[in-house]
Amino acid sequence: MAALKKEDIIKSLEEMTMKQLNDLVKAIEDHFGVVASVGAAAAPVEAASGPTEVNVLLTSPGGNKVSVIKIVKELTGLGLMDAKKLVDGTLPAIIKEKVKPEDGEAIKKQLMDAGATVELK
Template structure:
């Protein structure tokens, strides 16, 4: 069964920005071409649809191991223990950290998920 354009697009939508960057580099090397920045600029509307460079990390559910989640929140925000606890125990969803670069957000998200929390970007 052949891979369709839709399959490729779906796979690209699920990739992180760093993975997409690595893919572009691999394609450039394999086909001996250079991706031109002018093409991306000329695309117009596609630029508006591009993933944001910074996001807010939203805690949507603290999960069953709140103590572990509180520790991670304390670590990544620099808050004191009581403030981190209030944040986790408060009304959800709540922004844990805002204006975070995607790479840092992915690392924080992984820590929170490992601690048992549910997280999304906004």
């Protein structure tokens, strides 16, 4: 078997849909027993008291994308098409910036109840 070149792999990834990429990441996680972490290296170390503000990041809309789009529309005040573009766009996507941690947790719960995957940074 010929070794794949990095450029060939990147070209293949560029042709995949977001669903296909998400499935690939899950398969890699399962196969190697690891968890992909988006932006973990960029996260600053917070003081022992915890952060005073967090950003709410949508990492995956999950299977019920329509519900997630409706919630994003409500949370952000965007129009329906702009909310859809945000959910369908490059992930992770910032849904809310610089909110109190307790508000961030409430937003996270609301989106997760709709089936989305969300992180607070």
